[in-house]
Amino acid sequence: MALCSRVLCLLLLSSFRHVASDRVKVSLPNVVEVRKGDDAIINCSFTIPGQANYTYLHWLYEKNGRVNIYYVGQDRQYAYDTEFKDRIHVADNFTLYISEVTLQDERTFVCQIGAGSAGFGENRTELRVYKSPDPPDITVNEVGILVTDEETPKIARCETKNGHPVPNITWYKNKYPLHQGNKEVNIATTVIKESSGLYTVSSTLHSRLSKDDKDAFFYCEVNYRLPGKDLMMESERVNVTIFYPMENVSLIVESPSRPVTEGDNVGLRCKGDGNPAPEYTFYRVWESEDRKEMEEEIKEARDGLLMFESVRRNASGHYRCRALDLNFVVSLQADTMLSVNYLDPIQMSRESPVELNFGDNTTIVCSTMGSQPSAIQWQWEEQVIAIGPLLNLSSVDYKSGGQYSCVVTMPGVPGLNASKGVTVVVKGQPLVSVSRHLVQVVQNDVLNVTCEAFGYPAPEITWSVNGSVVHKREKHPVSSELSVQVTKELLRSGIKCSATNSLGRGEELITLQEVTVTTRPTITSTGEPVKKEQKRAESKGVLIVAIIVCILAIAVLGAVLYFLYKKGKIPCGHSGKQEITKPGKQQEDIVVEMKSDKAPEETELLPGPTGEKPLPGDQGEKYIDLRN
Structure with missing residues (x-):
């Protein structure tokens, strides 16, 4: 019966609001969101049918009943004596402003418009106040977890404070959310409303873990809302200590x-x-x-x-x-x-230095011990000359002397190697060599010759003549350079290089052969005649060049004319010049005119076909018969 009465009342109320809304329509947003401490702005707009005007506006709120907070009439407006009196005002467009909103301001506000005979209308909005919570604080189980525990152990606790409305906490394991609802995961959440109206939310995660979770990380996520948007914050990542039995x-x-x-x-x-x-x-x-x-x-x-x-x-x-x-x-x-690998020091069958006589034979053995098989080779001047422990030297000469190295490596152990050197010395009387045995020289010139001597003990080099001597005593051989002026006596005697040591003496002779150098005699004089002679010589040179050029040009021209004549391109006849002909030949042969640049008196006259000489007027011209 009571339920029927309540339904009837609601139907009557809705019918009343519908009738009123047909007369005066009031519009407000359903929800107004604002952050704590900011100003709230609630817009109220209305329409009145016909030409009627509003007579009053009431702003009020609903909280355990209705309370008027502001009145606007035709001639006056004022705020009622409420908790909002000093923090509200209404603009000309009937918008309600609430400054420095608090959490206690969160309630339903009503805008009511009266229009006299047109009736009245109203609408309501819900004011929601938001405060972002503090960043989440996570604490991990520091005692550690035994994987053999039968109970679901505590993993971590997450807490966030000073939020409004109540924020939500979600747990994650390795970026995957954990949800309540199975035996492996248990999440306990506690919400506390502080005296300030803000909320503190804490959440404790319980979960079974295994050895595979020893590197897993856990964190919590706080989800909350601010005006017009949903936001979230994450805690730091934590790892829980897990105790598990040894398997390997x-x-x-x-x-x-x-x-x-x-x-x-x-x-x-x-x-x-x-x-x-x-x-x-x-x-x-x-x-x-x-x-x-x-x-x-x-x-x-x-x-x-x-x-x-x-x-x-x-x-x-x-x-x-x-x-x-x-x-x-x-x-x-x-x-x-x-296994510790090793290579013992190398042993030699003969200790350095090994002294041999010229032409001797010998064998040197290199040996060592190691943890694994080794490879041995002999080197001389960084070149491999033998593989294996034996170095065989036969019929040694002076070039056989020097430093030999035994190099031992262990193929199975990279980087493990050893080496030892032995010096071989070949003893004998000096063996002399010179740079040249026969030298062509010019008397009074300075001659440079070189002499080298092999031998041990190291020989001393001497020269048969006096001069500038430079000795070079390197390891082997000994060398000497001689600089001397060539004289007649030196040409007769030659130069002898001698080398001696305690075992003997060696020498070489350098024979000198004189070479005669011929030079063109020069005639010199002083003064102006020298200049004239130079000018005359220069004129002769120019003349010779000009004659050569003319001869070449005439030869080319003759060849061209002969080619054209053979092709029948040029009809030949008398040109007013006397031709050089032979009996029985036709008169179609080509005649080439040659002019000499000599004076008429210097030109030799060329006899004609009858033995006559040309006339004096023709003495400057020559003709060559090119018919053959």
Whole structure:
């Protein structure tokens, strides 16, 4: 019955609001959002049918009833004595302004318009006040979690304060959200409203974890709203300590080089995969004479690491690590072999220096010992001359002397090598050589010659003549340079280079052959005649060049004319000049005119076909018969 009465009242009220709205229509936004401390602006607009005008405006709020807060009439307006009296005013367009909004201002506001006989109308809006919460604070379980716990352990707690309205907290594991609703995850959330009206929200995450979660990270996300937008904040990432039993243990060799060589700093690292880390014990293992396995504890190990500083070969052997997990009562062990590679110093069958006589034969043996097979080669002047431990030298001469190196490498151990040198000295009397045995020279010139001498002990070089001498005593050979002026006596005697040492003497003779140099005599004089002679010589040179050019031009012209004549392009006849002809020949032959640049009196007359000489007027011209 009560329900029917309530429904009837609602129907009557809606009918009343509909009738009123047909007369005066009032428009307000459904919701007005504002941040705490900002100013709220609530717009109110209305329409009145016909020509009627409004008579009053009331702003009021609904909270445990209706309370008027502002009145606007035709001739006056004022604020009612309420909590809003000093913080509100209404503009000419009937907009309500509330300054410095507080959380307590959050309520429903009503704008009511009266229009006399037209009736009245009203509408309402909801004022919502927002305050962003503080950044989330996350605390992780510092005790750690045992994966064998039957209860769902606490992972972390997240808290955010001073938010309005109530913010929401979401948990994440490795960027994936966690949701309440299964046995593995349990989330407990608490909301506290402070006296200020702000909210503090805390959330505690409980979840089962496994060994695979040892590197997982957790964080919480706070979701909240401000006017016109939804926002979020994330906490820092945290990792929870997980305790799980050891399942495997390993023992590895840590070394800067592979394989290990003598002198390296080597460590044996024992590591179990449980947490917390187990206790480690190291042992040296060997086999007794009755083939029983024996082990001896090594006390020097620390935190699962056994170090060998500058390891030696006697550290090679069998090692064992035993790991004991006291939390889960698990014991495991691992073994490894440590092999320290080495290469002993090289031994020579003959110590340096090895002294040999000229023409001797010898063999030098290079040997060494190592942890693995080695490769040996002999080098001389950085060139490989023999493979293997033997260096065979036969019929040695002075060029056989020098520094030989035995180089030993271990192919199975890169970088492990050794070398040793031996000096071979070939003894004998000096062997002399000169730069040239026969030298062509010019008397009074300065001659430079070189003499070299091989031999041991190192020979001394002397010259048969006096001059400027430069000696060069390098390792081998000894050399000397002589600079001397060529004289008649030197031409007769030649130059002798001699070298001596305690075992003998050697010499070489340089024979000199004189070469005669012919020079064109020069005639010189002083004064002006010299200049005239130079001018005359220059004129003759120019004349010779001109004659050569003319002859070449005439030859080319003759060839062209002859070619044209053969082709029948040129009809030839008398040209007023006397032709050079032979009896029985036709008169179609080509006649080439040659003019001499000599004076008439210097020109030799060319006789005509009858033996006559040409007339004096023709003496400056010559004709050459080109018919043949």
